[in-house]
Amino acid sequence: MKKIFFLFGVLLLGMTTSCEKFLTREPENEIGSINFMTKEADLELYANGFIQRHMPGEETLAWGDQYSDITATRTSTSFLIRDTWTADLQGGWSGGSSGTWSELRNVNYFLDNLPKARANVSDEVYRHYEGVGRFWRAYFYYGMVQTFGDVPWYEKALEVDEQELLMKPRDSREYVMQKVLEDLNFASENCSIDPKYVASSTVVNKWVALAFKSRVCLFEGTYRKYHPKNPSTGKDWENGGQGVDLFLKEAANAAQILIDAQVYGLVNNPSNVSTQYRSLFTSEALNTREVILGIKFQADVRMHSMTWKLFSASFGNNWSLTQDFVNHYLHLDGSRFTDDPNYMTKNYQENFVNRDNRLKQTVVGPDYERRVGGTVRKDAPNFALTSTGYQLIKWAIDDDVHVGIATSNNSVPMFRYAEVLLNYAEAKAELGEFGIPEWNNSIRLLRERAGVDGASPTSADPYLANYYHNVSDMWLLEIRRERTVELVHENLRYDDLMRWRLGEKTAQTWNGIYFAAKDTPYDLNNDGIMDVAVVDAEPPAASRVPGVVYVVLGSSYRLTNGTSGNLEFGFQQSREWSDRKYLRPIPTTALQMNNNLEQNYHWK
Template sequence: MKKRLYIYGALAVLLSTTSCEKFLTREPENEIGSINFLTKESDLALYANGFIQRHMPDEETLAWGDQYSDITATRASTAFLIGDTWNADQQGGWSGGSSGTWSKLRNVNYFLQNLPKAKGNVSDEVYRHYEGVGRFWRAYFYFDMVKTFGDVPWYDQALEVDDYTQLYKGRDSREFVMEKVLEDLNYAAENCSADAKYVKTSTMIHKWVALAFKARVCLFEGTYRKYHTELGLQSSAATFLREAVKAAEELMTSGPYSLVNNASNVATQYRSLFNSENLNEQEVILGVRFMKDVRMHSITWKLFSASYGNNWSLSQDFVNHYLKLDGSRFTDDPNYATKTYQDNFVNRDYRLKQTVVAPDYERKISGNLKKDAPNFALTSTGYQLIKWAIDDDIHVGIANSYNSVPMFRYAEVLLNYAEAKAELGEMGVTEWNRSIRLLRERAGVNGAAPSTYDPYLASYYMNQTTDMWILEVRRERTVELVHENLRYDDLMRWKLGPLLAKPWKGIYFEQKNTPYDLNGDGVMDVAVVDVEPPASSKVPGVVYVVLGTGFRLTDGNSGNLEFGMHQNRYWHDKKYLRPVPSTAIQVNPNLLPQNQGWD
């Protein structure tokens, strides 16, 4: 009784906080309110489609999820990374209400709890498929919560309003929750259907989606446990890594997917996966579909707007990851650090010019196809992102882009397989040839296995390892999956958070106060100056980058253009997990202790 009075008193004070009862017991909004609902296959399909709408990330999350990372410069950073001021009062992600965080879980558990109504009315195969779909989304919810908060309460039932023991329980351990996540994913992978009616459009949950997600989850958890030794879970890391290999191998040997790869399209086929209206069903396992004049978005607009987007720009360190076409390392050239913008693209992996503006980049401007150089009104480094753009300025200034957005690709499955094998110490030429080699050769690069480790990569990744297989998989993952909402998670699981606080290096300038023509079209594009010249002295078309206003040259009067020092990004190891929000703890003190460092 005392506990109950305490809780109700806290709720009376916290008027802005929705109670545990409401966000764990409220009937789902899309529940039809009939005892006959969820009794036939069409009901199950309708409810499952609602999961897609509520749980899947939107197109901007998928395209911009990497924006706060080590390789992407942005005009402004997130408050979480700025200084050491973030605290539990600012943290979200634990909200109630009909559209809050926990309502998504309640929605899934309600579906699973009421699924037996359909028994006898649908086939066993259909029943198991939809149970697998529900358990997939429960695993999806909890994986996100564990990544964010670590220990969280596990619920596998839609709770009743008077079940105070469960409503106000404490957090379950990471180990317990992730074992439950693995159980759900194993069930989904074994029971979700592989029928073409689910697989064909790349927009529904099916067996292959479950396997792809399982490989991602298990790779994350296995490497997180390996590198985060403070958890004391290293002994169980291999278990998750082997599950990642198992899931990926099943997809690789039995699944219907392969890399889009036509030697005649080597300069365009990679990017076609990201700027085409249709999801390429050969490689895309799950994605968000858009359609011209029906459902559209603003990604291209934001990439080419000086005010609307965040000036997403890739770094020189990112560009240095790309190999030469003959398979040799760009950074083995003794002069690599002083190569010009144009020289960075000579004989390089074809994915580079399909990811950022290259010297030969063209797009339609006012209806005419023209060469277009990096615009320093839109980029902070000179490596201007185009991976998600449609090359026509008709999509700038209005939200009418219609390119569909992949969420799971077969390429990631190959990378997850290779990394898990490398982390287990089981990577060799055979494993290399069935994974990384395929990705490199699709990009026009000699795919032969490495013979030595890359000292540049070892240094970049803070000398955490000199294992050549691990380093080469990280190289491949960096260039293949850039801006696909995975880089931040990669840094978290590798325990490389300090990379988030480093300044970004851009293109190399031989000298300041000199205009440069970046794409060889005879028009000067940019000059780095100490003071912006008066209008009468400006060269037409030139964007003047003024040093000392967030920019500097690494060598003073020359060097790489460096950006981001003024943002005061700061890393502390407590940031590997977010704090449990203060509002949640005030409602339920059993959520304590707070995550380490956030007291």
């Protein structure tokens, strides 16, 4: 969904003066001289522009999951509020010199003009940059297909007089995704593995292409499996849905090649088990052992505001994880937390006892410490910053010097080796080709990195089977568990819900920590200071306990059992789900400009 909030205009711009300028002018990487793009330095310069224009920003990567089932936010998106969204409100199709389709034109312009350099660069360099261009074209179309389904396919930069092409109807999703696969195959076979492209983990290379291919193909294969009909047309998939196995095999193969290359691996030092996972998201340096592609930040050079937003009562969206999410984590011995008959009444502190080490590296736990005013001290969940009690810290630097100012310098991964292992495992399991060997080479590695016994399961988890109600396979349930905890807030959860056909979970009420009673202050981290109390009405000043945040039940909060239970939040937001929301509508403006475009089936 994060890919669809951009407000641009329309693709078919040849009908206005501004459109003609857009279609005929040189792309913005500019240098429109006929002598440009004739040597390797030119190709490198142009390709670096794709990084700036196409890669999602740090906040998209960190907050892209915010409108999902496992993250509570104090405000939601209009798309999920009731069922009032219309094609008139929809953007994200195209428009202007910086709009969506101009991004594609820049890529196609690059590919169209690449032959100008052939005589001046080696064949290896030429093929590398063609692969880079085709990677970004695949990246563009993957986002468009996720958002709109069927879209027109263009593989050359259009000119203003090509009205027939400009006014063409949408191509089928099956056709477009086959072309995307062709582009990714070329990129993964031809992009270079020269250290100058690989060492920094900041530019596209063969390994990046393979990682992305595993993501794209897993998405498309599972999307077609769990959606029996193409939501763009309301009809069966072309060729009887044969693309399911095709894309799942391509996902598994791409991941397998990357795994076998042994270029990357999990950061795993048993002595750092309580910190090494989170260090991937809070360190200035991209950990090139595990990070395949990321965004580099550096103190006093390039910084961002993520820590500020996580610790600001007014600047952020109070990103908070849910009890359902926390229930996914196993005990350190590999046993299931939800097998305990009393798990539903465990308090905040009990939720962290002997749990997977990733839990306390993702949310504020009872032992969490950070630097405040220059002094390191224990810090409890702050209900001015969290709506559930499970306060997100995965992307935060533990120093309040970054609160109130955009000085965070932690670099941001986009593709990690951990995701490749998960893509491999899920694709193989969906194909029915998953067993103990595949488990040991994927899920077991992730669990043992977190200090969890990595032994394979012996039965399906009934808690997960209820939560992911369209799956009963033991392996798939455990893979979904692992994907949930390992990749939380890495811009993948919403897409997972869409491909698994679990969109209704975006409308569920969020549940937080368990309170045994109202009107009782709780010390959440045993530092001798009371932190929170749940009340029907905020007490008068004279009766307030110092340091306590009073959570008032009523319009925004309630307890599941009335006077006790999990703190519930989000029911006041009127979020609703309907199946048509698996795709966005084609914007009305686009349909008006090109009557050959057809509205998505459920939005007609």
